[in-house]
Amino acid sequence: MPTREPPDPRPHRARPLPPDLARRLYRLMLTARMIDTEAVALQRQGVFPAYVSLRGQEAAQVGSAAAMDPERDFAFPTYRELAVALTLGVDMVGYLASHRALWHGGLYDPMASRFAPINAVVGGPVPHAVGWALGERLAGRTGVAVSYFGDGASSEGDVHEAMNLAGVLTAPVVFVCQNNRWALSVPNERQIAGGSVAARAAGYGMAGVTVDGDDLAAVHDATRAALERARSGGGPTLIEALTYRAGPHSTSDDTSRYRDPAEERAWADRDPLVRTRAALEAAGAADAAFFAAAEAECRAEAERIRDGVSAAPEPPGTDLFDHVFREPAPHLAAQRRVWEEEVR
């Protein structure tokens, strides 16, 4: 197997995005932020049992997902990829249904959406992306799998196995590690020996790229380049997008027990929404009227999604049994009869 690209964990920089694309992606980021804010509120109101906020990671998610071809590519998320889902056009009411605990994997159609079911085992979906990608290569198709995971997941054995498999099999897959600095309560220093996830790419014979994950253009450009490389047979890429988890791990978490509030205040200056807006203004790509309209329209969209998930019907009890197997299973049929007679 020939060695491919030499490792390149250097910071990736990019030119500004074309204005129309930048405006479109800013609106996606803003919508994601507003949906996220509504979701936290829904948890506080008792509508969601718990919620995991992506606040602070909007540029990393929108920038990377917007580089994908929604007709050909397929995303494999874990559970904090709301803005990836939004960018790929996933039904967001169905997405948030997972957080309302209506169905673990979400109520959207993952196959039609090309966005795998929400997965709470953080390393688990990474080898799935490699398998899906290998399937593309074997079929002679040109789709690329994009695997989303975090700095915490980078410690999982499955991530190592997946990356090694991707290298050996020349699978068209892009690994996007959103390094948000905190794996629940554990900081990078206690998580990543060597200090860099991207540098590990060298060991798998694949390209490794570190990118400012709060720089929308840089993330988009790095992902676009990695997708092109994979699509043209150049194999996998590992992108480490350095970002920040601005909120707690989940609504059940208390960051004051493990991190300095000053750190969170310092982050506010590099909020990807603030930075993207400043970049749009500096480039003359958007004016006050655009931002006012975006604010109103994105808020309306977030509220529509909020109302939709709040009103979504609970699944019928038959859902307990309906999707376990495709083929008949007499033991489940018998248990379903018990449910019909004694529970329903």
Added chain:
Amino acid sequence: MSPTATAGTAAAATAATAAERGRAAAPPAHLTMRDALNRALDTALAEDPATLVFGEDVGRLGGVFRVTDGLQRRHGADRVFDTPIAESGIVGLAVGLAMNGWRPVPEIQFDGFAYPAVDQIVNQMARMHYRSRGTAPMPITLRVPSFGGIQAPEHHGESLEALFAHVPGLRVAAPADPLDAYHLLLQSIRGDDPVVFLEPKSRYWDRAPLPEGGLAAAPELPVGASRVVRPGRHATLVAWGAMVRRCLAAADLAAEDGVELEVVDLRWLKPLDADAVAASAARTRRAVVVHEAPLTAGLGGEVAALVTERAFRDLAAPVQRVTGFDVPYPAGPLEPQYLPTVDRILFAVQRTLEY
């Protein structure tokens, strides 16, 4: 009579005939379980271009037991391929391939190495169809050379059926003889649900006469069905995998004393053919379940419960269990003392008869 029970006699007859004719024997019209599994994989690869076979050493080498011998040559290195030593990754790869429309048949080289893949098997392969509300296809057949009896190193003699039978979303199958292995594996591969397929490695070299018309003409049972491999009327022995032949040996000995034992090969361990097993136990009024796995929380307890629930009034004795002991699978010289022996099976039969 079962194919297994007639195999020895038929083999002897064929050899004698060739010797009497004083010329070289014709190519033996026999095959081993390894051959049968190999032919089933060959058939599956030939009939469906979505079928893929992969795992450690399954390609050029043909597998450590040669079950995949020649498949890469015949079907190409894209469809039959070697992977790195990464059991979790192998199963994870299968999940992703299945989501992309493939029909993966991955192999875990030895039973004990399925443990590193348990997350992918239990949390992912078994649940992805459910998690996706039936939209993500998951037609994976995970082949696992299983059970003990070959004096192998540690982690090469484990019985995992209770672990995987306990997992919602998995089907579990284990063949006991060559002809049945062919159809059981093909049915597992053709089915659209994930199957953990436990191959009794100590039976890979068991031989059976090839039926006229070839393997495809061998009797094929419905998916999920158990089978009576030896009819009897005094007690029922329930077993699967390598223990079926041992139960047949016990039945042979019992017959010398006039005790007619019925032997049921479970074949499918999840879902389990509870009604048929209970019907046999109700007929004979006594049941002994035999497995290699340790006693506590083994599948024998499940069989005993299912039989008792269905046939309590017909039973003349409590269901007996003859199993491995609750100890880690032992090394060579202790292995025969750990595995259920013919004597232990017959002692259990005696307890049910004298109850």
